[in-house]
Amino acid sequence: MRDVAVIGVGMTRFGELWDRSIRSMGIEAGLGAIQDAGIYSTDLEALYMGNMASGLLIKQEHLAPLIGDFVGMGKLHLPATRIEGADASGGLALRQAYIAVASGLHDIVLVGGVEKMTDVGDARATGIMASAADQEWETFHGATLPSLYAMMARRHIHEFGTTQGMLGSVAVTNHYHGSLNPMAQFQREITMEMALESGIMADPLRMFDCAPLSDGAATLILCPVSRAREFTDKPVKILGSGLATDSLALHDRETITSLAATRIAAQRAYKRAGITFRDVDLAEVHDSFTIGEIMAVEDLGFFESGKGGKAALDGELRIDGSMPINPSGGMKARGFPPGAAGIAQAVEIVHQLRGDADRRQVKDARIGLAQNVGGTGATTVVHIFEVI
Amino acid sequence: MEVPRFWRETRARYNLEGVRCGNCEKVFFPPREVCPDCHRASIGRMEKFKLSGKGEVYSFSTIHSAPDYFKDEVPYIVALIKTDEGPMVTGQIVDWEDGEVQIGTRVESVFRKISEQGKHGIIQYGFKFKAVRRALK
Amino acid sequence: MTEIGIVGYGAYIPGHRIRTGEIARVWGANGEETERNLGIKSKSVPYLDEDTVTISVEAARYALRRCGVDPGRIGAIYTGSESHPYAVKPTSTIVAEAIGATPHLTAADYEFACKAGTAAIQTSMGLVGTGMIEYAIAIGADTSQGAPGDALEYSASAGGAAFVIGREKIIARIDKTYSFTTDTPDFWRREGQRYPSHGGRFTGKPAYFRHILTCAKNLMEIMDTSAKDYQHVVLHQPNGKFPIRAAKQLGFTKEQYETGLLTPTIGNTYSGAVMLGLSAILDVFGPGNRILAVAYGSGAGCDGFDITVTDEMKNYKLDAAPTTASQIQGRKFIDYATYARFRSKIERGGE
Numbered sequence: 069m070r071d072v073a074v075i076g077v078g079m080t081r082f083g084e085l086w087d088r089s090i091r092s093m094g095i096e097a098g099l100g101a102i103q104d105a106g107i108y109s110t111d112l113e114a115l116y117m118g119n120m121a122s123g124l125l126i127k128q129e130h131l132a133p134l135i136g137d138f139v140g141m142g143k144l145h146l147p148a149t150r151i152e153g154a155d156a157s158g159g160l161a162l163r164q165a166y167i168a169v170a171s172g173l174h175d176i177v178l179v180g181g182v183e184k185m186t187d188v189g190d191a192r193a194t195g196i197m198a199s200a201a202d203q204e205w206e207t208f209h210g211a212t213l214p215s216l217y218a219m220m221a222r223r224h225i226h227e228f229g230t231t232q233g234m235l236g237s238v239a240v241t242n243h244y245h246g247s248l249n250p251m252a253q254f255q256r257e258i259t260m261e262m263a264l265e266s267g268i269m270a271d272p273l274r275m276f277d278c279a280p281l282s283d284g285a286a287t288l289i290l291c292p293v294s295r296a297r298e299f300t301d302k303p304v305k306i307l308g309s310g311l312a313t314d315s316l317a318l319h320d321r322e323t324i325t326s327l328a329a330t331r332i333a334a335q336r337a338y339k340r341a342g343i344t345f346r347d348v349d350l351a352e353v354h355d356s357f358t359i360g361e362i363m364a365v366e367d368l369g370f371f372e373s374g375k376g377g378k379a380a381l382d383g384e385l386r387i388d389g390s391m392p393i394n395p396s397g398g399m400k401a402r403g404f405p406p407g408a409a410g411i412a413q414a415v416e417i418v419h420q421l422r423g424d425a426d427r428r429q430v431k432d433a434r435i436g437l438a439q440n441v442g443g444t445g446a447t448t449v450v451h452i453f454e455v456i
Numbered sequence: 457m458e459v460p461r462f463w464r465e466t467r468a469r470y471n472l473e474g475v476r477c478g479n480c481e482k483v484f485f486p487p488r489e490v491c492p493d494c495h496r497a498s499i500g501r502m503e504k505f506k507l508s509g510k511g512e513v514y515s516f517s518t519i520h521s522a523p524d525y526f527k528d529e530v531p532y533i534v535a536l537i538k539t540d541e542g543p544m545v546t547g548q549i550v551d552w553e554d555g556e557v558q559i560g561t562r563v564e565s566v567f568r569k570i571s572e573q574g575k576h577g578i579i580q581y582g583f584k585f586k587a588v589r590r591a592l593k
Numbered sequence: 594m595t596e597i598g599i600v601g602y603g604a605y606i607p608g609h610r611i612r613t614g615e616i617a618r619v620w621g622a623n624g625e626e627t628e629r630n631l632g633i634k635s636k637s638v639p640y641l642d643e644d645t646v647t648i649s650v651e652a653a654r655y656a657l658r659r660c661g662v663d664p665g666r667i668g669a670i671y672t673g674s675e676s677h678p679y680a681v682k683p684t685s686t687i688v689a690e691a692i693g694a695t696p697h698l699t700a701a702d703y704e705f706a707c708k709a710g711t712a713a714i715q716t717s718m719g720l721v722g723t724g725m726i727e728y729a730i731a732i733g734a735d736t737s738q739g740a741p742g743d744a745l746e747y748s749a750s751a752g753g754a755a756f757v758i759g760r761e762k763i764i765a766r767i768d769k770t771y772s773f774t775t776d777t778p779d780f781w782r783r784e785g786q787r788y789p790s791h792g793g794r795f796t797g798k799p800a801y802f803r804h805i806l807t808c809a810k811n812l813m814e815i816m817d818t819s820a821k822d823y824q825h826v827v828l829h830q831p832n833g834k835f836p837i838r839a840a841k842q843l844g845f846t847k848e849q850y851e852t853g854l855l856t857p858t859i860g861n862t863y864s865g866a867v868m869l870g871l872s873a874i875l876d877v878f879g880p881g882n883r884i885l886a887v888a889y890g891s892g893a894g895c896d897g898f899d900i901t902v903t904d905e906m907k908n909y910k911l912d913a914a915p916t917t918a919s920q921i922q923g924r925k926f927i928d929y930a931t932y933a934r935f936r937s938k939i940e941r942g943g944e
Contacts, residue, residue: 192524208582270517273517318536324515470687528941550640567651568647581687
C-alpha cells in the first residue's frame with residue numbers, strides 16, 4: 069500500500085443556504101479544493117461523493133456523476149461513486165478514496181461530501197434523519213435520532229453521574245470554537261444558562277444538545293505522498309484509517325453508553341498509524357449530539373470511561389485544554405450537513421496541521437484525528453492525519 | 457410504512473413473536489434467521505418464541521420534536537425495554553403520569569395504534585408498553 | 594339441547610374521562626341540569642392511539658388470559674361495532690391475528706347500532722351449539738362519536754367487552770336468547786357521514802322503550818319467569834335515565850339494576866354497553882345468580898338473554914386481568930379542547 073496525502077481542501081460555509089442547490093454547493097467546495105491543491109480538474113482521476121439522503125431530501129439519486137459534471141469533469145467521463153453510511157457518509161467516502169489511492173488504482177482523487185437539508189420542513193427532516201436508525205423496529209415506533217441519543221445520554225447519566233451541565237458544556241465549548249471559525253454556521257458564543265434552558269427536543273437532550281440540520285459541502289484532494297510535494301509545501305499524510313460497524317438498532321447492543329464501532333474503528337486506525345491515543349494532539353469528533361462527543365472522547369481513549377463529561381465541564385476539550393476537541397466548532401456550531409460532516413472534519417484537521425487555523429489554531433498540532441459516526445453508531449470511521 | 461412491509465412482520469408487531477436459537481436457546485426480538493453467536497449451527501433452528509411483554513425500562517426519552525406521523529402525539533415516550541426473556545425491545549410507553557417512568561420501572565405490553573398512513577392509508581397497530589400499576593380494587 | 598354459555602370474558606375501558614359539566618360549559622348549557630337530565634356525570638374518551646380494534650384486542654386478550662382457552666381452538670371471531678376503524682376491512686381479522694387465533698377460523702364484523710355485540714354472541718351460540726366450532730369470541734366495542742354540540746356528545750363514549758362462547762367449562766350458562774326486531778329509524782348514520790343523526794324524542798317511546806320492554810317481557814314469558822326470578826338485570830343504557838325507567842316498568846328494583854348500570858360514569862359505550870354491564874355483574878356475583886340482559890340497537894331491535902352463573906365460576910381466574918370496576922373510574926379527566934383533539938374534532942393544520 070502507498071502512503072496517501074491530502075493536498076487540497078475546500079468547503080462552503082455551512083448553514084441555511086436558501087439560495088444554494090446541491091450542485092452549486094458541490095461546485096464551490098470542489099473548485100475550492102482543486103484551487104487549494106493547485107491542480108486542474110483535468111488532473112483528477114476519480115471522484116468519491118459522500119451523501120446521506122439526497123433521494124429522500126430532494127428526490128435526487130445518482131448524485132456522483134451529477135456533481136462531477138457540474139464541477140466540470142463531465143467530458144472526462146471520470147469514475148464517480150456516491151457512498152452512503154448515514155452521517156458517516158463523508159468519512160466512508162474518504163476511506164474509499166484513500167483505499168483507491170493507497171492501492172495504486174488512482175493517483176489524484178477528489179472526495180467530497182454534500183447535503184441539502186433545508187428544502188424540506190423540520191418534521192420531514194427529522195423523519196429522514198431517523199432513516200439512519202432501524203426503520204422497522206425503532207423508527208416505526210416513533211423513535212427519532214435525538215431520542216435514541218437521548219436514551220444513551222440517560223444511561224450515561226444513570227451509570228456515570230454525567231450531568232446536564234456536562235452535556236451543556238460541550239455545546240458551550242463548541243459554540244466558543246465556532247465563534248472563532250469564519251466558516252461556521254453559528255459564530256456566536258452561548259452561555260451555560262442558554263444551553264440548560266433551551267427547549268427540550270428529546271428528554272434529556274435540549275435544543276443546544278443537538279446539532280442543527282444544515283446545508284453544505286466539503287471536499288478534499290488526495291494523492292500519493294510520493295507526489296504530494298509537486299502540489300503543496302504542507303501535505304498532510306493519512307496515517308491510518310479504521311472502519312467498524314455495529315447493529316443498526318440500539319436495542320441489539322451490549323451497552324449504549326459507549327459505541328463499540330468507535331472503540332474498534334479507533335483501535336484499527338491507531339494500529340495502522342502505529343500510534344496510540346496519547347500521540348493525538350487534537351480531534352474532530354462526531355458531536356451531532358453533545359452526548360456523542362462525551363462518548364467519543366471516552367471511546368477514542370482520551371478519557372476514561374465515564375469521565376468524558378467531567379473533562380468537558382473542566383474545559384479540557386477547549387482549544388487551549390489538555391485535549392482539544394472540535395476546534396472547528398464541531399457539528400454543533402460549524403453546522404451539520406450529514407453527508408458533508410466527515411469531510412468537513414478532515415478539512416479542519418488539515419487546516420490545524422498546516423497551522424493555518426488562525427484564531428482557533430491548536431498549538432503544536434502535528435497529529436489529528438477525525439471520528440465520524442453514522443446514525444447511532446452502526447458505522448464509525450476514524451482517520452488519523454499527520455503533517456509531513 | 458408500505459403495506460407489504462408492515463404486513464410481513466405482523467406477528468412480531470402484534471404479538472411480540474421473536475425467535476429462540478435451537479442451538480444456544482438465546483431469545484431474539486425482532487426475529488432473526490441466524491443466531492449471531494452460533495452462526496451456521498443455528499440455520500434452520502431458529503424457533504418461534506413469543507415474549508410475555510413484561511419487562512423493565514432500561515432507558516427512555518420523552519420526545520417533543522417528532523416526525524410527521526407522530527406529531528399529534530407529542531410529548532410521547534420511546535423506551536428501551538429489557539424484557540424478562542432477555543431481548544431488549546424498542547417501543548413507546550403510554551398512559552404515563554409525570555415522573556412515573558424511570559429506569560427500572562416495570563412495564564407490560566399493550567395493543568395500540570402505532571401510526572396511520574394518512575387518512576386514506578392503512579392503520580398500523582402493534583405493541584406499546586405501560587407501567588405496571590397496583591390494580592385498583 | 595347442548596348447554597352453551599360464557600367460558601370467559603374481558604372488559605376494556607379507555608382511561609380518559611370528560612365530565613358532563615365540561616361539555617356543557619363549551620356549548621353554553623347548564624352542566625348540573627344536563628347531568629341530572631341525562632343521568633351521566635362523565636364519559637370515557639379514547640386516547641389518540643385507541644380505537645375499536647385496540648379495545649377489542651385488549652378485551653379479547655383479557656378474556657383468554659382468564660379462561661386459558663388455546664387461541665388455536667377458536668373457530669370464529671365476530672366483532673360488533675358502529676365505529677369500526679375501516680369502512681372496508683374487518684376489525685375481527687386484526688383481533689384474530691393479535692390473539693394468535695389465525696388462520697383456521699372464520700371472522701366477520703357486525704353493525705347493528707348498539708346491539709352489534711350481542712348479535713355476535715347469538716351467532717357464536719349458533720356455531721358452537723351446532724358443533725361447527727369449539728369456541729367463538731363475540732366482541733362488542735365502540736369509540737362512538739356525537740356531533741359537536743349535539744345531545745349525543747354528552748353520552749357517546751368508548752369501551753368494549755369480549756365473550757368466549759363454548760360448550761365446556763361454562764362459567765355462565767345462556768339459558769335462552771330471544772330477539773325482537775322491527776324497522777324503526779330512530780338513529781342512523783349515512784355512508785360517508787362522520788356523525789350520526791337521530792330522531793330526538795322519537796328515540797324514546799316507539800324505539801327504545803317499545804323494543805326493550807317487549808323483548809324483556811316476551812323472554813320472561815318464554816322462560817316463565819318474572820323480575821323476582823333474577824338477581825340482576827342489565828339493559829341497554831344510552832343514558833342514565835332510560836334503563837332505570839325501563840327496569841322499574843319491568844318490575845326490577847335498584848338492587849337488581851345498579852351493578853350493571855355503568856353509563857352514569859363511563860357514558861354510552863354503544864356495542865360495548867350491555868356487554869360491559871354484564872361483565873361488571875359477572876365480576877362480582879357467583880354461582881346461582883341469574884341475570885336478564887337486553888341489548889337495544891337503533892334501527893331497531895333487541896337481543897335478550899337469560900343467563901345463570903354456574904359452579905365453574907369458582908375456578909375462573911378473574912384476577913388474571915383487570916376487572917370492570919377497576920376500569921370504571923378512569924385515570925385522567927380532560928378538558929373539552931383536549932377531548933376535541935383526541936377525537937379529531939379539531940385537527941392540526943398548517944402543513
